[in-house]
Amino acid sequence: MSSGQSNTFEPLTLIEPFIEKKGGLMPALHALQEHLGYISKESIAELATAFNYSQAEIIDVITFYDDFRTKPIGKNIIRICLAEACQSQNCKKLLKDISSQLNLTLDETNHDSGITLKEVFCLGNCAIGPSVMINETVIGEATTEKIINHLEEDDA
Amino acid sequence: MLHKTISNLIKEESVKIIRNGSWGAYWLEPFIEIEKDGVRTGASYRNIDLTHLKTIEDFFLDFEKKNPFDINEIDFIKNQNRIVFSRIGQQDPLDINYYRATKGYESLITALEIGHQETIDRIKSSGLTGRGGAAFPTGIKMQTVFDQDVSTKYLACNADEGDGGTFSDRLIMESDPFSLIEGMTIAAYAVGASKGYIYLRSEYPLAKDFLSDAIDIALKNNYLGENIQNTDFNFEIELRIGAGSYVCGEETAMMESIEGRRGLVRSKPPLPAINGLFGKPTLINNVVTLATIPALLSDQHSEFSEIGSNKSVGTMPFQLSGNIKNGGLIETRFDITLKEMIENYGSGTKSDKPLHAIQIGGPLGIYLSSNMLNTSLTIESLEELKGSVGHGGIIVFDDSVDMSEQAKFAMEFCVKESCGKCTPCRIGSVRGVEIIERLQKNKASKEDAILLEDLCETLESTSLCAMGGMTPNPIHSIINYFPNELIEK
Incomplete structure (x- = not known):
């Protein structure tokens, strides 16, 4: 996932391929977020014009979905699964441990370390829980140590 | 990681590395198999680091020490009856030649030969019911869509596998994606749809990669696109990615999302089969249901339907x-x-x-x-x-589980994932969490026990979809089957 800021950012060029598609708003939102890391104010204005929606309607859609955000977050996103199979494998304790280790609560971003901690409900890795997804990599039988090691490897 | 380590060891051409899909035997994974002179054996590499190995021979020696075995011979695999999941783990999931060599795409050819109604009839006679949750007879749903005298129809594959503790759709998409694509193509042909969507949850990025590649390969081989296999049948598949909403796995909310709106559920009727995506008749099935269809048009039909x-x-x-x-x-x-x-x-x-x-x-x-x-x-x-x-x-x-916490979670999940359209689901779930928290402090509270019962009844009878309507199910089961763990009787 790229979340770097770009100076030459043109929302319209990203949105363009989806304008004529039926129901193209969702893929357009994904494309914008993938590029910038979030949906910016100017993107919302461009989306409204492009899709013939009011800005309120665009915000209406964005705020419904957990994935979309209107503010930048960390470079590394840790999603900890809190669904039933992981509950049986003590994910609540893992969440507590990782929270204190990284000094982060759910939905919080540490802008120094560039890490955001989020909850997720099921990663489809339920037979070897607890599961955690770091960016796009799923880690089974997750421990605080495994998570930290993975973050360090990514940095290296 | 292991793949990279071993790849780096390979210097000679006589050794080929294949990234096969999962066998679905997760406790063995990562599971590495070696096929030599036609004999294939494997060993588990759980929590094993191989970075100390210098050559591929070192790896082979190390592998032999692990007492490798044929995974088909372990009870877990041997005792199963894998019809739909017969290919998973065997080969590179994107190897279309392997797919064809194992009867892949024979069923599509059969469907194109026998025609729409006969295809639907075979699916009806197989007895297949939807594997997504509602268990509705698949053939009857297809018949309804086919019977609509409308030129534009859609197929929507529900790949928003959101239930905690489920991963069968993910396995199909990551280990045998062509079976889904073939199943969709047959279903689309049968009902007369020329465009299909796969609504895939965003939590499955690997499935997204496999599906995108598989769709491209199918297109190049004329199994998708125009004039499929030299017939006048055209069909294209567009992959749509969800955005972290559980309720979008509910079919009407999924359609709203594909159409580019909030995932609010719609009231039924009209049924999606009559008035669905973009107001057109739409066949909606989940991944496993669609991936089962090829087997039903092959010689496995009777094997399946006799069970x-x-x-x-x-x-x-x-x-x-x-x-x-x-x-x-x-x-x-x-x-x-x-x-x-x-x-x-x-x-x-x-x-x-x-x-x-x-x-x-x-x-x-x-x-x-x-x-x-x-x-x-x-x-x-x-x-x-x-x-x-x-x-x-x-x-x-x-026995370390606290069932009152599980009951509370059922309501908490509804608070988080309710689309918000029906008041009992949107607000009732919040009240449900509060009542259960009070019961956790005083299990004997008659007042709260009655209140919880009333609330569950309201959710069940006044919610538009299963989210609100079935959230009471886990709670009722905890009250009934775990006496004194939530409510003292």
Whole structure:
């Protein structure tokens, strides 16, 4: 996932391929977020014009979905699964441990370390829980140590 | 990681590395197999670091020390009846030649030869019911869409596998994506749709990569696109990615999302089969249902349809997970007992502590207690217990579980995931959490017990969809099957 800021950012060029598609708003939102890391104010204005929606309607859609955000977050996103199979494998304790280790609560971003901690409900890795997804990599039988090691490897 | 390490060791051309899909036997993974002179054996590389190895010969020596075995011979795999999941683990999931060599795309050719109605009739006669949760007869749904005299129709594949403890759709998409694409193509041909969507949850980025590649390969080989296999049938598939909303797995909310709106559920009727996506007749099925279709147009039809009875016909991919030693995908007949599932396949709890509860059918399913292990896993038997097989998830808990917390979670999940359209679901779930929190402090409160009962009844009878309507299911099961753990009687 790229979340770097770009100076030459043109929302319209990203949105363009989806304008004529039926129901193209969702893929357009994904494309914008993938590029910038979030949906910016100017993107919302461009989306409204492009899709013939009011800005309120665009915000209406964005705020419904957990994935979309209107503010930048960390470079590394840790999603900890809190669904039933992981509950049986003590994910609540893992969440507590990782929270204190990284000094982060759910939905919080540490802008120094560039890490955001989020909850997720099921990663489809339920037979070897607890599961955690770091960016796009799923880690089974997750421990605080495994998570930290993975973050360090990514940095290296 | 292991793939990279071993790849770096290979210097000669006589060794070829294949990235096969999962066998669905998760406790063995990463599982590495070596095929030499036609003999294939494998060994588990769980938590093993290979970075100290210098040459590929070192790796082979190390492999032999692990007493490699044929995975087809272990009870977990051998005792299953893999019809829909017959290819997973075998080969590179994107190898279309392997897919064809194992009867892949023969069923599409058959469908194009026998025509629309005969294709639907064969699916009807197979007895297949939807594997997404509602267990509606697949052939009848197809007939409804086919019978609509409208030129534009759609197919929507629901790949928003959101139930906690389920991963059968993910396995198909990552280990045998062509079976889904072929199933969709047959279904689209049968009902007369020329455009299909796959609505895939964003939590499955690997499935997204495999599906995108598989769609491209199918296009290049004329299994998708225009004039498929030199007929006048055209069909294209567009992959749409969800954005972290559970309720978008509900078919009407999914359609709203594909159309570019909030995932608010629609009232039914009209049925999607009559008035669905963009106002057109739409066939909606989940991944496993569609991936089952090719087998039903092949010589496996009778093998499939002769298993089981009533709604529970054919094989069901159960997904065994949670606190279990050998968790994974188990494709088997429906009428096996929970005991067989947990003891024979699962080998008991992972913690070795006593079993306490088993959740069946996802967040809207029910919890069974450890003295209900003789329960058969058929759709009918679970309906009798006021539950459902749902998408086939079975989650095991040992005796450290606090059932009042599980009841509270059912309401909390509804608070988080309700689309907000129906008041009982949107607000009732918040009140539900509060009542359960009070019960956690005083199990004997008659007042709160009655209030919770009333609230559940309101949710059940006044919600538009299963999210609100079935959230009480786990709570009722905890009250009924776990006396004194939430409410003192």
